[in-house]
Amino acid sequence: MFEHVLIATDGSDCGTRAARAGVELAATYDATATVVVAAAGELSTADAEAVVEDVAEIGASSRVTVQTRVATEQPRVAIMEAAEDVDADVIAMGRHGHTNLEERFLGSVTERVLRATDRAVLTVPGRGSGLGEYDDVLVTSDGSDAARAAVRPGVNLASTYDAVLHLLSVVDVAYEAGPFNAGGVDDAYVDRLVADAEHELDVFAAACEESARDDSLAIEQAVRTGTPSAEIAAYVEDAGVDLVAMASTGEGSFAGQLLGSTTDRVLRTVDVPVLVVPGGD
Template sequence: MLERICIGVDGSDCARRATAVGVAIAEAADAHVDLVYVRKETDETAEQDANAVLEDALESCEDASVQVDGHSLTGKPATRLVSFADEHDADLLVLGRIGRTGLGKRLLGSVVHSAFRQSDRPILTVPEGDGQVEISDLLVPTDGSEAAERAAPMAGTIATDHDATVHALYALDLATAVGPFSAGGLTGPEIERLEADRKAHVDRLADRLRSDDAERSIQTVVVRNSPHRAIRDYVDEAGVDLVVMSSRGQTSALGQVLGSVTDRVLRTVDVPVLVVTDDR
């Protein structure tokens, strides 16, 4: 259950979009919202700038059906945002991502990077965008590990609040499954066995997602691709509105390191990504 959501604001387009998405999630959950601006400087000009940003952010939330408060803090942005979330026991920290590079990859700001390093709370990163904020389809990828499946409770909570369909996905990377020392590749029956094994993993995730709501709409899928490409393509093809995933998973000859996958997903998908650490 989401009861308190902390949203970092700085006046940027990404932060405005993050505010819109964060407030939409809060409204569906009937959660309290804290808009937090952190300034490095303590002079009067910096304070005036902070007040202007907060006023603009609060004005954008005037029609919200939940309580929204503004806070101006001083210090290192990521550190103060994380400490504020801890002090107020926030269930979710929402931050904006910044735009694409010339190579088509998203840049992750230093605040986002630092927040991930410092916080063990779920963090939602939101890219630039416009249009109506709606969450009707969620994607939960898994590598079959318990760590990866710890994203299930958060995904289930948001799915319930928004009456959304949950898509459980396993990416079968055949190149990784073959291994570096196999010259002959995999036979058809071997691939079928691998797919059946991965299907068992997504079915287990689906069972976990249904544990608190037997009627929850869930779709399961196994795709042949590298994990981050499979997630990126599925987001586009299935019209996914939100990805919910763990910060890391298992490492094995036939598995993936979900942590590195998470980083790549954050840099390539055009929808919000909610990352749950495997410590919570």
């Protein structure tokens, strides 16, 4: 599944956590690992060289040989070019770095990479515990075909880590009701929406089972009502989810929208790694 992990870091605490997560992923999948650091902005060439050596040492402690690259381009360009050069399956990077304005600010470099790449990106928060100890993996579905992009990596991760695979669909009643929601909607209408979501999730679960490597994968399904990003974050907390896998495109294109999409909001609110998988057009 993951044959080459590209680790992008700036040496910040969050970037170092991402490096550890990337190394652990490479170790688990017996994958090749490369670290890229851009000598730009606050990082001098000497600083960047020190950072890649630190990541190489993290790799050595996990018996992973990490190839190192110091680039002179701007970070986004350096990351994109490195991912292309090594044909990375996944890019591991922190959700904020040296330039974060607040604790939950999504780093501008990460945001730009997410909007530009056609590769999976493992985004790692600046805090939290248990990196690489994935016992509960969540895959989200919004009923769209694009959401299925997260099925294969989500199932593979759950199988590889012998984790429970959680499937979650959130019914946004206010969105579904649209202009007819001015006076509220009755329970029967909500029940129909939930029933439709449950059916779609059954189809989604069937796709997951088909993608599973064996019959031992434990799957739990849930349908909730509310604002998708808020309900996803609440489910992560309630179910003790360690890793979220979700498509970057669903009902709308994450890459083409301004900030505010479900994926983007989830990245800003949960304290677990989120694997963002390109969902296609």
